Amino acid sequence: MAKDKKLVLSGNCNGCGICVTVCPTNTKLSKEEDFDINTAKLAIAVNNGIAFVNYDACIACGLCTRNCPVGTLAMVPV
Ligand code: SF4
Numbered sequence: 001m002a003k004d005k006k007l008v009l010s011g012n013c014n015g016c017g018i019c020v021t022v023c024p025t026n027t028k029l030s031k032e033e034d035f036d037i038n039t040a041k042l043a044i045a046v047n048n049g050i051a052f053v054n055y056d057a058c059i060a061c062g063l064c065t066r067n068c069p070v071g072t073l074a075m076v077p078v
């Protein structure tokens, strides 16, 4: 997938974790036999109540932006 867009977060994340569960990159990782939530290179994760993006793993599919209940996530052109 061409990364002509980038996922950005605004400041109103409530840490619900929905984005973490809907992310296809995270789902793929979670199916690996040696999956460890603490060490996996998740594309998006919640840490200390705030979501953060791992741009090395995020494929910029935008799925999480359509599932965030408070509109924190958005895709922007790069
Ligand atoms: S844009 Fe896609 S790959 Fe990136 S964090 Fe969101 S759901 Fe995961």
Ligand code: SF4
Binding pocket: 012, 013, 014, 015, 016, 017, 018, 019, 020, 046, 050, 051, 067, 068, 069, 070, 071, 072, 073
């Ligand atoms: S970015 Fe949205 S979906 Fe993800 S944890 Fe924050 S509020 Fe929940």
